[in-house]
Amino acid sequence: MVPHEWMVKPMRQTEWIDGRGLLVWLAEVFSALGTGLYLVSLFVDSWWGALVGWILIVLFKLPFHLFYLGKPLRFWRAIPPFTKAWRTSWMARGMFFTLMFALFAAIQLVTTYLLRHDVLATSAVDTINVLDWAVKILGGLFAVLTGMYAGFAMSYCKSIPFWNTGLLPIVFVIMGVADGMALVMGVGLIGNGIDINALEAASRVALIINALLIMTYLVNASYQSTTAGLSVRELIVGRVAAAFWIGIVLLGITIPLAISIVSLFAGEASRPLLVIAIVCHTVGAFALKYCVLKVGICRPLLPKLYAH
């Protein structure tokens, strides 16, 4: 018999990133981009931004998740009331959150459109106004939950110490909001009515918070356990290092932050620079989820070989 490595040494999870697992990665990226964009759009009152956010969730995130399933036609089994698994399963909860977001955000888009275009009878305006506020609150709430649940689903996995931390859902949401700010600026560049300077100022703060959060996450993981430390090593000097340094650090944080700082002193960033910042930031969003999924390493089965 030849000694082999299956579960003797730390093993990388492959189901959610390799082969067909790339669909999970894409779904998670669009989840962050869509919910972030929708949330920021609500705050800056951008109807078009909210619409694009909704489209990213309904036409990208959901189908990618669906195509990943081994039995896609059975997806309804994961939705209440066909299952009671939402009591313990983040996947079932996530399905519910996403569908609720799709529903409330769709209603909100319609009500806001009607109110803005002055097509309602005077008697109906007050009612629709109340409804608009209600669905905005519900849509925003379910957007946060939709952006967050993947982090909880992953942090539940005790065997993957790099994921098994409460910081992960927070990293996902904060990064999603920062991505949303970048995308809303993109919407603002095409249309009108968005204060790009104000968004840039907010984006600057979000990027600094993100950089600190990611740094804290990695430092914490590096001494959390041997296996988590191995994940960090894979990220920084291992096979995923290029995606980490170029995708997250350079494109996702450094370049957008540098452009943002330039605009702080110059008064206003030029249009081409803003486009570069938005594109870089979006590439960073793809890189972040890729890296986190790719370095999810399972603890080996035999504890004495590698401390957990």
Added chain:
Amino acid sequence: MRWGMVINLAKCTRCHACVAACRVEHFLPLHVTWPRLIAYEVDSGAKVDVSTYPVRCNQCKDAPCVKVCPTEASHQRADGIVAIDSNKCIGCRYCVVACPYQNRTFVSKAKNPGYFPGFPETKFEKKGKKIYPHQVGTTEKCNFCAERIDAGTERGLTPGVDRDATPACVNTCQARALTFGDLDDPDSEVSRLIRERDGFQLRTEYGTDPSVYYIDYKLGGALSNKAPECDQTGSHMQELSSVDADAQKKLVGSKKS
């Protein structure tokens, strides 16, 4: 009642008969294996210790796979066995990722190409597909031969005692390294072995309370609870095993000295 298994690591001869028995019993697809053997090598410099740990689904009392399943396809039976309803499984693979013991397999087309790709199915294969459809796109794992247990207990037989009610791997083990029985019964053979031989579970820190216990060999070769070398069938087999050339030299060297 909670069915459990005790694996005597000193008796295990690494013959893979349990793996083969399971394959035949459940008509497993070509690239799917429910029980596995982990070959674990410790090289202390003077001696190379190759140990094998037979592993299978631990049928955890507090099973993460059951908790994460979004459709309740993974569920726990009253007798403690963690079962999968293949007709409910949507193939999200959350259980595969969440299982701390990595004992679940997603059945893809690549893993189930048929035993003779390009040729008509044999009668054996056809029969197997009727009994165990092994749906592509769903997740599978060891089920402690729940169908044998159910059929046997219906006939008044006792799992772990009567062969017809006992998992196939336990029946097949030539070295009698596997013992099956009721963990909740303090008088059962499994309870006695765990109590008297200081049985241990893998990765207790997860709090999953596995129903598979190991005896007679401590992880990492700790002195306590390790069977004397002369009693270790596995230890004897190490010299016959195909460890790499360097290890062979070391084994020979340590014998001479």
